[in-house]
Amino acid sequence: MTNNREQKKRRTFAAIADAAATCFDNNGYDATSIETIARTAGVSAGTVYNYFGTKNAILAAIVTGQVDEIMGEAGESLDLAAENPVDALMPLLGIYLDRMTGYGPELLKELFRAGFDPTQTDLLADFVFADERVLVQLSDSLREMKLHGLLSPDVDIGGAALLIYSIVAVGLMMFISVPGTTPRQVRAVCSAQLELAFDGLGSSSDPLKG
Incomplete structure (x- = not known):
């Protein structure tokens, strides 16, 4: 179970980072909000804050x-x-x-x-x-x-x-x-x-x- 949780965390981490990279390139860094990154990654804004904070x-x-x-x-x-x-x-x-x-x-x-x-x-x-x-x-x-x-x-x-x-x-x-x-x-x-x-x-x- 621990391994499954860790794998899920790594996948979520990577999904958020990849989504952010896409958003930053398409919209610009300043114009991209945490909420936009969350929608693109398919997670909640709270999840993004939990994983990264900023x-x-x-x-x-x-x-x-x-x-x-x-x-x-x-x-x-x-x-x-x-x-x-x-x-x-x-x-x-x-x-x-x-x-x-x-x-x-x-x-x-x-x-x-x-x-x-x-x-x-x-x-x-x-x-x-x-x-x-x-x-x-x-x-x-x-x-x-x-x-x-x-x-x-x-x-x-x-x-x-x-x-x-x-x-x-x-x-x-x-x-x-x-x-x-x-x-x-x-x-x-x-x-x-x-x-x-x-x-x-x-x-x-x-x-x-x-």
Whole structure:
């Protein structure tokens, strides 16, 4: 019985988070009420409050759940048999981009806004933790690439991970700020920027070298 109750709780939690993501993207964060989320999820408003309490808590759960899924899906995606670092890394970054653009521009816009808003103290810890997990995965991937000869031995892993993270962020910003931008275009832009970045990482004047 306990297992059944726990499974039901997890399903309800996920249903509310998914419904909220849809509502935020369709209607905007500010225009979406707890009652609207409840109707979309097929539960009562009281249930939403019991599980989350606030819209910010739901937003944090969306971010955490998304990162959990990305970490699981992207774990084995690095192509170490590739002939160059861009081809090695793009399967991993493609998962990041596909997951994030899959939510739609309005929800992504709210995630960016909340992530850079210092007044959203109840969200910042969750957002920082999510960023750190992605950076750790990028750093681990770059170390693997270095071991397989896909990166110069003197590339600074931490600096390179931050650079690549920034490239992904810029691609997502383009998705939410330029009307009509498709996920495929975001991938193409990120791939081109990666190629430039890795060209720089291979040069003797690169500041990311240790």
